[in-house]
Amino acid sequence: MKSLDTETIADLKATLEDALAIHEPTTDDLYELATALGQAVRGVRFGGAAELASLVARARAILAGESPLVILAALNEDAMLGRLESELEDEEVHPVTLFATLIDLDDHAAAAAALGHPEAARALLADAITLLQVHAPTAARTRTWASRHLEARVPSDDVAHAFWAAAAAAQPDEALVAEPVLPAVAAWLAAQAAPAPTGRVLTFPIRHPTAVRADWKMAAADGQPALPETYVLESDPGQRWQLVLERPQAHWELVCYADPGATFAFEARVGDVVLEVKDDGLGRRAVVLVGDDTPVQVAVGEVVVAWRWPEVEA
């Protein structure tokens, strides 16, 4: 039989003691007490946490005179689901923040079960599972933590078991990253640039190469979500400018950055055409098409960087 480790038991005990220590609790304090009770009860069911029994009894005595559904209403379910969805969609959100939200949902389910109303959490958990399946957690770390939490704390018959199983199993939807790739560009990048951060070769889908576009955006999807936002191709030893591939959202762009307010000349051209250079407050930039076989030249002061993309098919 599985059992909780001593650190987990100590945490459950401390959380429950904190919640019990509040005099004249508000509804929200009672909600906190219910979540602490729920996790402790689950711990007792999981095994090895008999020392929590007296605290559980005290918590039950306090909550016995309260309306379970009023207490559970302390959580705004719509806002909770909205929060989960936005965090699942936002690659910027750190795994700890996302995991804290998953814990909030888990606490609610544990409280509902401890208050004798597990059905009160079922709809919320079902909606959360759907979100996890549609917007898989982007961080492998979140999935790993969910898997360990499931293994170490959640009984198989618990109302939240399927929820944590969904969080642990969630994978990116492969259909969203299926795009044709251009081996020639990938090979060029592999030859020109420093080793890719993940040790893999970058590949890019090219849809409609055109001779010159001042406002170019690469088609979406590279299939390598672990890559960083910025990938430096060339840079000035003096750090005054960089030529980078960057992925602000789902697409890639090739951009030249230079120091804001720099006094040296800055020019980018494709073939004979001088590209528009904009100073957007972050630096001077000229956006250049990736995949065009016309020579590209960037001049910064005395330094000239030129290259030619491999020939591509439209």
Add this chain to the structure above:
Amino acid sequence: MWPITLPNGWRLRTMDARQRSVHVRRHLLNAPEKWHEISSLSRSVLRTHRENLEAQGCHCGPSAEVHDAPGAPGHAEALELFVRDYQPIAFIALSDALEVPQVWAAFEEEERSFYVVTPDHLVVVCAGREVLSWRTAYRLTGDHRRRARPEIIHQRHLRALKYTKALARSAPGGPS
């Protein structure tokens, strides 16, 4: 000032220049994050900046993107806010947090990351492969709890942080 040396020896530099405008607009000027509670700028001043930038096509809040309104003077305004407010707040939060192991965690997998949550609900995230960069700072909101006291939201997040450290501890590259 920067770079900061973290307790585990990792070096931390400030935010990449091209990310500054978008993070100021996405977080400092995102009303639900209530930065006026910890900022030297009042709610009305922040709202005025937000309205000014929005009028120029520099979106604020969750929809803010790096490439909003290229060349708009609003980016310079956002960068001024970065220097005056956003960066100092994050820097002080980071500096203070280093003294208190309970409020930060360091993780190392495909890349390193350093995560801080402060008593005034500010989350500061840093990441990188060798030298870390400050990636973002955002304030936690308690909008999913109808009447939760701010300290409850903070305590819950601290518990989650502690728990994730425990979950990761046994894994290769776990938190330090």
